[in-house]
Amino acid sequence: MRQPQFLRSNTFHWAFLVAAVFAVFIIVLFGFIYWKIDDYLTARSDRVITAERNGIADLSAERRLEAIEERLRQDPRGVQLAAIFGADGHRITGNIESLPPDLQVDASAQSADIVRIDRDHREHQTIRAIARRMRNGDVLVIGRNVDEAKEIALVVGQALALGLLPGFCLCLLAGVWLSVRAQRRVEEVNQRVRRIIAGDLSERLPARTVDEPFSRLAVIVNGMLDEMEAMIHALAGVGNDIAHDLRTPLTRARLTLERGRTNAATVEQLQAVADKAIAGIDQSLTIITALLRLAEIENSRRSAAFGSVALDEMLREVCDIYEPIAENKNIALHVRATRRLTVRGDRDLLIEAVANLVDNAIKFTPEGGKVDIELVRGNGETIVRVTDTGSGISEQEREAVLRRFYRSDKIRSTPGVGLGLNLVAAIVKLHGFRLAIRSGSGCRMEIICPDPQEA
Amino acid sequence: MAKVLLIEDDSETAEEITAELADRGFEVEWAANGIDGLEKARSSRPDAMIVDRLLPGMDGLTVIEALRNEQVRTPVLVLSALGAVDDRVRGLRMGGDDYLTKPFAIVELVARIEALLRRPLESRETTLRVGPLELDLIERTAKRGDRAIDLLPREFRLLEYMMQRSDQLLTRAMLLEEVWNYKFVPATNLVDVHMGRLRHKVDGPDEAPMIHNVRGAGFILRAVP
Numbered sequence: 001m002r003q004p005q006f007l008r009s010n011t012f013h014w015a016f017l018v019a020a021v022f023a024v025f026i027i028v029l030f031g032f033i034y035w036k037i038d039d040y041l042t043a044r045s046d047r048v049i050t051a052e053r054n055g056i057a058d059l060s061a062e063r064r065l066e067a068i069e070e071r072l073r074q075d076p077r078g079v080q081l082a083a084i085f086g087a088d089g090h091r092i093t094g095n096i097e098s099l100p101p102d103l104q105v106d107a108s109a110q111s112a113d114i115v116r117i118d119r120d121h122r123e124h125q126t127i128r129a130i131a132r133r134m135r136n137g138d139v140l141v142i143g144r145n146v147d148e149a150k151e152i153a154l155v156v157g158q159a160l161a162l163g164l165l166p167g168f169c170l171c172l173l174a175g176v177w178l179s180v181r182a183q184r185r186v187e188e189v190n191q192r193v194r195r196i197i198a199g200d201l202s203e204r205l206p207a208r209t210v211d212e213p214f215s216r217l218a219v220i221v222n223g224m225l226d227e228m229e230a231m232i233h234a235l236a237g238v239g240n241d242i243a244h245d246l247r248t249p250l251t252r253a254r255l256t257l258e259r260g261r262t263n264a265a266t267v268e269q270l271q272a273v274a275d276k277a278i279a280g281i282d283q284s285l286t287i288i289t290a291l292l293r294l295a296e297i298e299n300s301r302r303s304a305a306f307g308s309v310a311l312d313e314m315l316r317e318v319c320d321i322y323e324p325i326a327e328n329k330n331i332a333l334h335v336r337a338t339r340r341l342t343v344r345g346d347r348d349l350l351i352e353a354v355a356n357l358v359d360n361a362i363k364f365t366p367e368g369g370k371v372d373i374e375l376v377r378g379n380g381e382t383i384v385r386v387t388d389t390g391s392g393i394s395e396q397e398r399e400a401v402l403r404r405f406y407r408s409d410k411i412r413s414t415p416g417v418g419l420g421l422n423l424v425a426a427i428v429k430l431h432g433f434r435l436a437i438r439s440g441s442g443c444r445m446e447i448i449c450p451d452p453q454e455a
Numbered sequence: 456m457a458k459v460l461l462i463e464d465d466s467e468t469a470e471e472i473t474a475e476l477a478d479r480g481f482e483v484e485w486a487a488n489g490i491d492g493l494e495k496a497r498s499s500r501p502d503a504m505i506v507d508r509l510l511p512g513m514d515g516l517t518v519i520e521a522l523r524n525e526q527v528r529t530p531v532l533v534l535s536a537l538g539a540v541d542d543r544v545r546g547l548r549m550g551g552d553d554y555l556t557k558p559f560a561i562v563e564l565v566a567r568i569e570a571l572l573r574r575p576l577e578s579r580e581t582t583l584r585v586g587p588l589e590l591d592l593i594e595r596t597a598k599r600g601d602r603a604i605d606l607l608p609r610e611f612r613l614l615e616y617m618m619q620r621s622d623q624l625l626t627r628a629m630l631l632e633e634v635w636n637y638k639f640v641p642a643t644n645l646v647d648v649h650m651g652r653l654r655h656k657v658d659g660p661d662e663a664p665m666i667h668n669v670r671g672a673g674f675i676l677r678a679v680p
Contacts, residue, residue, distance in 0.1 A: 275671065282560075285558055289556075289640070320609055321609070321635055321637075321645060321649075322645075324648045324649055324651075324652050325643055325645065328648060348638045348639075351637070352638070352639050355637075355641055356641075359641055359643050362643070
């Protein structure tokens with residue numbers, strides 16, 4: 001037979017355990033109360049019988065017998081016991097059949113097993129008793145039945161049963177309810193997650209407005225799902241862009257080859273065709289290389305190889321490399337880095353990032369323009385700034401330029417892969433720096449390197 | 456005739472490389488896996504090796520390490536898949552070896568193999584001479600015949616590198632890596648612009664050109680025009 005599912009649930013197990021611990025605790029508590037009361041009652045009857053014994057023992061022999069009879073008469077509840085035994089052990093008077101053998105004479109009150117005799121019946125009882133030897137050799141025994149304690153035990157037991165059993169059951173029921181409820185929610189989540197796995201990315205986990213852990217968890221997971229959905233859509237978009245950007249040069253190469261195969265008559269013509277085709281394939285490969293490089297940087301954890309990089313020197317080096325290119329385009333390229341500033345990073349990657357910014361700046365600045373590379377300090381930050389006098393990046397395009405393959409419509413005609421800024425962004429992110437695009441006349445790109453926090 | 460050992464598991468790639476190298480006068484031996492390759496490297500003592508990084512049986516870098524441990528100093532060109540260029544592969548260049556990422560142009564491969572085979576010897580010469588060209592490494596001056604050439608520091612570095620490897624094809628990627636220490640290929644045709652300026656200075660208007668552009672491949676500095 002299959003167990004009901006809630007029996008296997010963790011919640012139920014916990015509820016059961018708590019209920020059990022609780023029950024044990026209650027039982028111990030009741031036991032303690034019972035023990036305390038019993039103790040108190042025994043002590044009280046001990047005091048009473050000790051006083052009575054002393055009182056009776058002080059009387060003369062005749063008065064003693066009277067006092068005992070008087071005492072037994074005034075006992076409607078039948079809890080009083082008293083007797084006088086002769087020195088040889090026979091009963092002189094009283095309602096105790098014989099002197100209990102284990103009862104110590106002239107000691108303090110103790111428990112004793114006796115047989116009570118009344119007019120018509122005899123009964124075994126366990127009582128508290130005290131005995132004293134008189135001057136004439138008789139033994140006086142005074143006792144008291146402490147059955148009250150048993151009654152109290154009964155009451156306590158009843159109270160326990162009345163209180164504990166329903167309480168325990170309630171605990172178990174709560175456990176069952178909680179576990180069933182949790183299971184239902186898990187099942188609901190499970191179904192929705194299955195739908196998400198099956199490809200329904202818009203599905204979300206159920207989140208109630210009540211502030212409880214499950215809902216809060218659902219809100220967190222939903223936030224993650226939002227992010228992932230956006231990322232997957234973006235990725236799909238990138239996939240389309242990649243396909244498009246790869247297909248264009250490949251299509252050209254294919255057309256060239258196809259036409260060349262039919263039309264080329266001489267070896268020279270065929271070679272020209274092959275050259276064109278190779279150029280097309282090379283462009284596709286360049287895109288793939290750039291993408292893989294991007295992935296490599298984005299996934300790398302190269303911070304272990306970080307060293308101290310002197311930015312001023314690095315900027316001068318980049319400027320040195322790009323100077324002829326700028327000159328060819330009649331662009332004034334200047335570097336302003338008077339202070340020696342260093343950051344922790346990967347020199348090769350940082351050069352690549354700055355070179356990309358400068359490359360872009362020169363590319364998008366019309367002839368006769370200006371490109372400035374600056375190194376400035378500000379407010380706990382070291383900033384590498386590349387400013388140009390090109391067409392700039394409009395507010396709406398700022399986000400977009402960091403997307404893969406994004407190329408402004410204005411510059412569609414300029415050759416390039418459209419991954420340069422992605423690469424810069426990835427490198428900057430790897431270093432824990434920030435990339436800022438600022439407006440002004442032309443474009444101002446900044447790599448902001450915050451000073452490392454002193455640990 | 457230089458002997459080259461090619462360790463490459465893809466037979467079609469191997470065939471193309473073998474054919475191209477044979478055309479250029481190399482004697483090529485081919486091994487299709489690491490273990491086989493290691494054995495051939497030990498037995499036939501090639502002058503240079505081309506080793507694919509990912510090989511069945513034994514990783515390409517492991518093959519090289521094994522050889523190095525046996526004090527075999529044969530220069531190696533490692534072929535590495537794109538995106539798998541880690542620090543171990545980058546380290547090869549430090550050790551005098553080289554690497555190339557797939558896919559590559561066949562001219563690039565040949566140029567690099569030739570460069571490995573003709574590594575310039577450590578020399579104490581303070582003056583480099585190629586034909587009429589003379590470079591004083593102490594004074595940092597250059598002249599062609601009697602004509603002094605005024606060079607910027609970056610142009611000097613480029614010419615120095617080319618003169619050490621005269622009559623050798625130098626690809627753009629090689630120049631970027633070696634002269635400018637660039638580990639990536641920039642979008643702009645940097646090398647061409649720099650080379651254009653240098654050529655303008657080295658080859659005067661009425662002189663026979665020494666710096667030659669090899670279409671689709673790179674540049675050569677020739678002693679004899």
